[in-house]
Amino acid sequence: MAGSLIQAVRRRPVRGAEPRPAPAVTRLVLRVAGVFARRAVLLTVLLAFVFTAVELLPGDAATATSERGESAADLAERRHLLGLDRPVLERFREWMTGLPTGDLGTSARGESVADLLAHPFPNTLLLGGLALLVTLLASVALGCWAAVRPGGEADRAVSASATGVLALPEFVIAVALVLVFALWTDWLPAVTLTDADGSPASWRMLVLPVLALAIPQLGWNTRIVRAALADEAKAPHIDTAVLDGLPRHRILTHHLLPGALPTITAGIATSTGMLLGGAVVVETIFNYPGIGSVLAGAVADRDSPLIAGVVAVTGAVITGVLLLADLVRAWASGDRT
Known part of the structure; x- marks a missing residue:
């Protein structure tokens, strides 16, 4: 009997000896650090590829x-001076x-890459940010409108239009917009004029x-x-909400949209890279004063530091948006860690 009691006491877990789970804030920081590290590695590989690709082009800077x-x-x-x-x-x-200190090097023409991007890149961010906002608002509105009456006329019209728009590249849409709104109606200017500060x-x-940037991503x-x-x-809780007699708009805003938010966020985040890539053409x-003209001139000059600088700042923005999307998806899925 005494031996059994001693063994039972030995087997009894000591209060406070169990490993405590890490605080939620610590787990969140570790998750963000891990995601950021993976994105940084991918960006480094991409930058190395840029330097190698420029090296393989005919001619040099x-x-x-x-x-x-x-x-x-x-x-x-000159080759010696440029390294x-x-x-x-x-x-x-x-x-x-x-790069960690913000030094993007010197261009082939002896100018600071950071100075060359100081004005064009914010203009591109403005253009891409507005296009992303239009894409988000319009796609959610159209998607909800089609989902409210599945199989109805609105659903078929929205789905068909989205599929058709998705197949059109940005330059085709840009030319069509210029033709309609600039040449035929003269409602909007076809080219961009700048102020003294370059905006x-x-x-x-x-x-x-x-619009030229947002319309293809709107379809997607x-x-x-x-x-x-x-x-x-x-989902079962949607059937429960319907049986409870909740209004259709309340089911949409309080039950359907919150559950679909992770997928919607992933789609919008993916569009960020496509918008910044399409901005070069648009x-x-x-004639918009963004990084498109800077990148075109850099490729013509075989300017590796300038091309890599454009890729670095663009990649940093995309990485930030994807990281934010990961956090939103985790929050919307109920994982606060």
Whole structure:
């Protein structure tokens, strides 16, 4: 009997000896750090690919930026000044060491890359941000409208229109918008004029570029919203809400949309990269003062630091949006950790 009691006491867990779970804030920080580390590795690989790809292009920065009549000795000296006589891996490593401090290097024409992007990149962010906002609001509205009466005329019309718009590239939509709203009706300007600070001179000059960017992503995200709401409508608690006699709009706003939010957020976050990528084409068509013209000139000059600088700042914005989307999805799924 005594031996059994002693063994029972030994087996009894000591209060407070169990490992305590980490605080929610700590787990959240660790999760964010892990996601950020993975994105940083992907961005580093992409930047290395950019340097290598520019190296494989015919010609080099010294030849592309040279003036007519320069001798071979002048070109050799320019290559030495630009560091083109060193291995590409060494130049990439040197460029990466300054990236954490915001030093994006020097362009092939001797200008600071950070200074070259100081004005165009905020303009591109403004254009992409407005297009993302239009995409979010319109796709949620259209997706909800179609989901309220599944199989109805509105549902079929929205689904067909979204599919058709999704197949159109940005430059086709941009040309059509210019034709209709600038040439035929003269309602909106076809090109963008700038103020002294390099920003668009009027908000009217933003309308067509924003629409050209947003319309293709609108088709994509409308389909995502519609599908997410249709999947959520199959959940048991939706049937319970219907049987309880709740109004249709309350079921949509208080039950369907919260459950579909993770999927909707993922679609919107994915569109961020597509919007910034499509901005290069749209900015060229509308003469918009963004990074499109900077990137085109950098490719023509075989300017590795400038191209990598554009990719770095764009990748940082996309990484931030994706990280925010991950947090929203975790919160909407009920995982506060």
